[in-house]
Amino acid sequence: MTDERLSALVSRLVKDCEDYRDELAVDRIKAMEYYDGTMKDVPADANRSKVVSRDVRAAIKKVLPSLIRTILGNDKVVEFAPVDQGDEAAADQATDYIIGQTELMVRTFAQGLKRVFQGLLRLVVKHQDRPRMVRLRGQWVTFDPRQWNAGMDATVNTGLGAGTRERDMMMIQMILQLQEKLLMTLGPDNPYVSPDNLYNGIAKSAEAAGLKSPDLYFTKPAPEEIQRRMQAAAAKPDPEMQKLQMQAQAEAAKAQLTAENERRKLEIERELKLIEIQQKGALTRYQIDAELNLKRQQNAAQLLDGEPLAVAHIGGMPG
Known part of the structure; x- marks a missing residue:
């Protein structure tokens, strides 16, 4: 059958249907x-109920x-x-x-x-x-x-899809997950997902679950409330910036503590060196005094025995 013959047959059937419809x-x-x-x-009959x-x-x-x-x-x-x-x-x-x-x-x-x-x-x-x-x-x-404009077009929503409620809920969940990723990545003022878009997704998920009134479970925020919250969020410090500031403060405190420890270490070493020097000086003075006393005692003994005095070497043996 050629295309022309098929077209003529369909046209004749449509014409027959239109004629039958008019009849x-x-x-x-x-x-x-x-x-x-x-x-x-x-x-109605006269004098009878109509x-x-x-x-x-x-x-x-x-x-x-x-x-x-x-x-x-x-x-x-x-x-x-x-x-x-x-x-x-x-x-x-x-x-x-x-x-x-x-x-x-x-x-x-x-x-x-x-x-x-x-x-x-x-x-x-x-x-x-x-x-x-x-x-x-x-x-x-x-x-x-x-x-109103009386010539507006109309779209009839049948409420019956090719799949089941489980499929509809799965599709809505995928859309909500995508919206959540965009909000987390680009923030609430991104050009892709608005608060109204997010609420529509939530409402559709409730409808897909068989709930007739999503308003009983979720409240659509007013534009003024959304604007107020966005301004409050903008005024709040950036968490990443706060984290960087805290890290910088921690590093500065660590550097200050390290410098303080080095200074204390040098002071302790200086004090220990000074104590060591003082102890060596005291020991030297003690040795000298002990040798002087010993020489005096030896000289006194020699004088008593009539022996000549020996040469006293103070501070140890001569070099």
């Missing part, structure tokens, strides 16, 4: 009017939230369990495949909801006649839809 348009509009309780083609029962609509609205939670609120829409030994890998593959197909189906359906939400936006901008106060992210705020 059913009137019936769809009538069905939606019946669903809402509007029955223009069935006029109340229309909406049991079908009430039943659908009652069951629909539970169905949505069942489909979109679980980690896995379906999970196949192995029966025989060796079926574990096949069961996991089948589960991942069905999850992927379900995601494709939901995202395709979301493309139709995109037009619905854009229509709702246009209706609100057109018919809202006064400002409204609503609770947004835990705070009451006032807004005026009449100032």
